[in-house]
Amino acid sequence: MRTVCFYFQVHQPYRLKPYRFFDIGEDHYYWNDYLNRNVIQKVAQKCYLPMNSLLLELIQRYDGRFKVAFSISGTFLDQMEAYAPDVLESFQRLVATGHVELLNETYSHSLAALKSKDEFFSLVHTHQKRIKELFNGYSPKVFRNTELIYSDEIGAMVAELGYQGMLTEGAKHILGWKSPNYVYSNALNPNLKVLLKNFRLSDDIAFRFGDKTWGDFPLTTDKFVNWLNALPKEEPVVNLFMDYETFGEHQWAETGIFDFIRHLPEAIFSQSNFSFSTPSEVLAALSPVSHIHVPTPISWADEERDLTAWLGNDMQDEAFDCLYELEKKIRKIKDPELLRDWGYLQTSDHFYYICTKFFSDGSVHEYFSPYDTPYDAFINYMNVLSDFILRVEAVSKK
Amino acid sequence: MKVLMFGWEFPPHISGGLGTACYGLIQGMNVHKQEVIFVVPKLYGDEEPVADFVNASGVTIDYREKRFKKLWKNLTYLEVNSFLVPYLGPKAFKKFTDYAIHDRTDVDESIFSTKYQFSGKYGKNLMEEVSRYALVGAQIARDRGDFDIIHAHDWLAYPAGIAAKEISGKPLVVHVHATEYDRSGESVNFPVFEIERAGMHAADHVVAVSQLTKNICVRKYGIPPEKVTVLHNAVLDASIITSSYQKKVPEKIVTFLGRITYQKGPEYFVEAAKKVIERDPNVRFVMAGSGDLLNKMVDRVAELRMGTKFHFTGFLKGDDVDHMYAISDVYVMPSVSEPFGIAPLEAVRHNTPVIISKQSGVAEVLNNAIKIDFWDIDAMADAIFGLLHYQSIARMFTELGADELKKLKWEHVAAKLVTVYEKILAPRA
Numbered sequence: 001m002r003t004v005c006f007y008f009q010v011h012q013p014y015r016l017k018p019y020r021f022f023d024i025g026e027d028h029y030y031w032n033d034y035l036n037r038n039v040i041q042k043v044a045q046k047c048y049l050p051m052n053s054l055l056l057e058l059i060q061r062y063d064g065r066f067k068v069a070f071s072i073s074g075t076f077l078d079q080m081e082a083y084a085p086d087v088l089e090s091f092q093r094l095v096a097t098g099h100v101e102l103l104n105e106t107y108s109h110s111l112a113a114l115k116s117k118d119e120f121f122s123l124v125h126t127h128q129k130r131i132k133e134l135f136n137g138y139s140p141k142v143f144r145n146t147e148l149i150y151s152d153e154i155g156a157m158v159a160e161l162g163y164q165g166m167l168t169e170g171a172k173h174i175l176g177w178k179s180p181n182y183v184y185s186n187a188l189n190p191n192l193k194v195l196l197k198n199f200r201l202s203d204d205i206a207f208r209f210g211d212k213t214w215g216d217f218p219l220t221t222d223k224f225v226n227w228l229n230a231l232p233k234e235e236p237v238v239n240l241f242m243d244y245e246t247f248g249e250h251q252w253a254e255t256g257i258f259d260f261i262r263h264l265p266e267a268i269f270s271q272s273n274f275s276f277s278t279p280s281e282v283l284a285a286l287s288p289v290s291h292i293h294v295p296t297p298i299s300w301a302d303e304e305r306d307l308t309a310w311l312g313n314d315m316q317d318e319a320f321d322c323l324y325e326l327e328k329k330i331r332k333i334k335d336p337e338l339l340r341d342w343g344y345l346q347t348s349d350h351f352y353y354i355c356t357k358f359f360s361d362g363s364v365h366e367y368f369s370p371y372d373t374p375y376d377a378f379i380n381y382m383n384v385l386s387d388f389i390l391r392v393e394a395v396s397k398k
Numbered sequence: 399m400k401v402l403m404f405g406w407e408f409p410p411h412i413s414g415g416l417g418t419a420c421y422g423l424i425q426g427m428n429v430h431k432q433e434v435i436f437v438v439p440k441l442y443g444d445e446e447p448v449a450d451f452v453n454a455s456g457v458t459i460d461y462r463e464k465r466f467k468k469l470w471k472n473l474t475y476l477e478v479n480s481f482l483v484p485y486l487g488p489k490a491f492k493k494f495t496d497y498a499i500h501d502r503t504d505v506d507e508s509i510f511s512t513k514y515q516f517s518g519k520y521g522k523n524l525m526e527e528v529s530r531y532a533l534v535g536a537q538i539a540r541d542r543g544d545f546d547i548i549h550a551h552d553w554l555a556y557p558a559g560i561a562a563k564e565i566s567g568k569p570l571v572v573h574v575h576a577t578e579y580d581r582s583g584e585s586v587n588f589p590v591f592e593i594e595r596a597g598m599h600a601a602d603h604v605v606a607v608s609q610l611t612k613n614i615c616v617r618k619y620g621i622p623p624e625k626v627t628v629l630h631n632a633v634l635d636a637s638i639i640t641s642s643y644q645k646k647v648p649e650k651i652v653t654f655l656g657r658i659t660y661q662k663g664p665e666y667f668v669e670a671a672k673k674v675i676e677r678d679p680n681v682r683f684v685m686a687g688s689g690d691l692l693n694k695m696v697d698r699v700a701e702l703r704m705g706t707k708f709h710f711t712g713f714l715k716g717d718d719v720d721h722m723y724a725i726s727d728v729y730v731m732p733s734v735s736e737p738f739g740i741a742p743l744e745a746v747r748h749n750t751p752v753i754i755s756k757q758s759g760v761a762e763v764l765n766n767a768i769k770i771d772f773w774d775i776d777a778m779a780d781a782i783f784g785l786l787h788y789q790s791i792a793r794m795f796t797e798l799g800a801d802e803l804k805k806l807k808w809e810h811v812a813a814k815l816v817t818v819y820e821k822i823l824a825p826r827a
Contacts (some may be wrong), residue, residue, distance in 0.1 A: 019683060020711065021709040021710070021711045024647055025645070103510065314697060315696065318705045322703075322706050323703065375692070375697075378705070382705040382709070383709060389706055
């Protein structure tokens with residue numbers, strides 16, 4: 001068996017509104033509804049709707065031989081319900097074909113796995129519940145953690161939750177000479193199988209597709225299938241993991257990204273012996289070749305493939321620690337609004353906006369952030385968090 | 399008596415305290431029936447008609463005037479290649495000069511135009527504007543013979559004052575609201591220092607806004623002490639402001655409000671905050687304002703892990719400033735070098751007890767305040783803690799501070815200024 005496994009991440013955070021010091025103690029609504037709705041609706045037009053309809057078309061045309069997997073964050077599910085119900089329906093139609101697999105993740109796209117097992121489990125359970133509600137009782141078998149963050153310990157926790165497998169990055173520094181194109185198993189609990197992203201081929205589509213300065217531009221389906229065929233014959237699976245917004249948003253329609261996907265299945269079927277599989281099909285068909293040792297967490301971000309996009313500078317660490325200091329008190333709280341905010345405040349994007357790695361001396365970094373600088377992001381987040389702490393303390397005292 | 403005054407800004411179009419001080423002084427002069435011709439680089443038309451305003455942008459300079467040529471020679475020397483902006487820290491200044499060196503293409507374009515459009519701001523052509531302003535000063539001095547004395551406010555207007563003196567032969571008073579040593583510490587911008595020194599030396603008399611500033615004039619600029627008179631600033635309105643604005647958080651609030659620059663000592667406030675929070679978690683600190691040290695302060699606050707207790711508001715204006723004072727339990731001004739510093743007096747008007755550094759001119763007139771050395775973060779923390787917890791001192795300060803405020807009137811300042819003028823003019827009469 002040789003197979004291609006597509007997984008797309010669908011996520012949008014609840015961005016914070018500009019929240020001033022004067023608002024602390026008075027204004028308890030933190031979310032920038034206008035911006036959040038605009039982003040969802042804009043990306044729906046450019047990506048979610050056209051890409052969903054293209055995938056449906058391909059699944060129908062190839063009668064289920066073409067298939068993909070999605071992980072849809074809870075913050076995205078909530079916003080889709082509120083701002084773009086037509087997008088939700090189109091995802092539901094895809095899942096109803098039976099050829100689209102859904103994965104579980106933490107409900108609020110949180111970094112909780114790095115901090116608290118209890119919170120991590122709780123967020124996974126919430127996500128399971130929401131997926132079940134929205135997708136006709138669907139129950140995922142495979143897990144993906146926020147930003148593909150993985151370590152031996154996180155894998156062991158995921159195994160404990162009963163998942164068969166988990167997705168992560170095929171980071172060079174953990175693989176060494178090994179290939180990402182096999183199934184591996186968790187070093188602490190061999191019951192959990194691990195699928196590794198082939199970052200070269202994934203990023204050829206996700207990052208380099210429209211880059212005219214790239215030596216292999218333009219990327220055609222023939223070229224891509226040649227690369228697949230050039231892989232050592234004994235390597236059974238190529239995991240192509242990427243953000244769903246790659247299609248139409250990161251790579252605009254004008255780059256031809258939709259046509260590339262439209263013709264890729266045909267090229268693969270006619271010019272190679274590869275098939276398409278979903279993660280759970282891969283796990284069922286293949287046995288692990290060995291353990292994979294990941295003592296310190298990896299992710300799919302940046303060249304470093306580590307956590308430094310979200311944690312590491314003083315501002316990020318402080319925001320993160322202050323938030324999770326509240327966990328004990330949160331456990332005793334029933335107020336649904338407080339619990340909702342607790343979840344949304346954990347979304348990894350808030351910490352990403354405070355990243356100073358690409359930021360030097362006033363130059364605005366290219367990455368999409370609603371803030372001008374990481375400092376603005378930190379100040380705004382801390383103002384909101386200060387108000388949130390007051391609310392938690394007020395409820396705890398009762 | 400009629401005074402020809404050169405300023406740089408005037409309310410309502412102000413970016414610092416200079417315009418407000420000029421306004422107050424003129425109000426005071428009016429009480430004593432003294433006439434003031436007030437020149438500013440740019441008039442907007444909505445200024446309160448308290449003086450005989452002259453818009454420098456509307457003055458036509460007659461370049462055929464021979465005496466101007468010598469002046470102009472000296473001025474171009476000033477202007478060429480001196481990339482100057484006041485109120486910038488070393489880092490921001492470096493960025494500015496890099497920009498100016500690479501992008502500035504407009505040098506000397508307007509030499510031959512007879513009118514010069516001033517921006518009246520503190521922008522990148524500041525030095526050019528300062529030298530053109532001097533030519534305007536010369537022209538006005540030639541056109542109007544109806545004044546007795548010339549008075550120039552701060553270094554931006556000193557060259558205009560000097561030029562006016564050279565053309566008219568009338569005596570010159572320079573008014574030192576700030577010096578380069580206050581703005582930049584020991585790393586002074588030499589061309590600015592030069593202008594300040596030239597102004598003080600060319601002047602018949604120097605007015606300083608505090609003893610602190612007078613000491614700098616004497617020690618750093620070599621002015622004989624008997625040539626310098628201290629005239630403290632006053633407040634336009636000493637009435638107590640009672641605000642209905644309520645604070646929304648249960649904790650006490652300690653506030654720093656001002657530009658976040660070297661001169662204002664923000665880092666000492668941050669360090670003192672840490673010491674207070676360790677002892678008393680029921681306090682919030684607020685740093686209101688912006689400036690080139692803002693990001694550094696944000697970093698330090700995160701490093702000290704007090705981001706949920708230490709807040710940044712960014713630049714505040716209008717009602718927000720009043721609200722900030724109103725909800726503050728303590729106001730701190732830890733300036734490293736503050737010629738005067740009007741902000742603590744605003745805090746007093748809001749019944750907020752204040753802590754000020756001994757390195758501020760306002761410390762010389764405000765007795766009911768805690769005074770500390772700016773670098774003494776332990777003393778600052780003690781003072782903050784004391785004012786928050788021992789209600790009696792705070793109460794005393796607010797009661798007595800209000801009385802002190804009432805004594806700080808611009809008409810008193812103007813009266814003293816008139817005697818300064820009279821002393822200068824006496825030997826000539």
